[in-house]
Amino acid sequence: MSTVQLGALNAEILRNLGIVAENEGALQRVAKYLRRVARELAADPTELTKDEFLRRVDAGREQIRRGEGVKMHSDESLEEFLKRVG
Secondary structure, three states, X not given: XXXXXXXXXXXXXXXXXXXXXXXXXXXXXXXXXXXHHHHHHHOOOOOOOHHHHHHHHHHHHHHHHOOOOOOOOOOOOHHHHHHHHO
């Protein structure tokens, strides 16, 4: 989005916000929506809940039990290990 387009969009948002600000119910709805959007933008997509983390640990243990895991040799570097397992 160009600077001009961004400026026009900001102006439109501020103009509409001025209209919405005159109605308390509408203003509360807009505030709720903005909080949700801000939370989504700030959320870490790699973050796991405790239950999700424990499920992944259990799944990994099950893979190892079935012999599907790989081990890093005691004398190899992390770089060598990653190259080996690919």
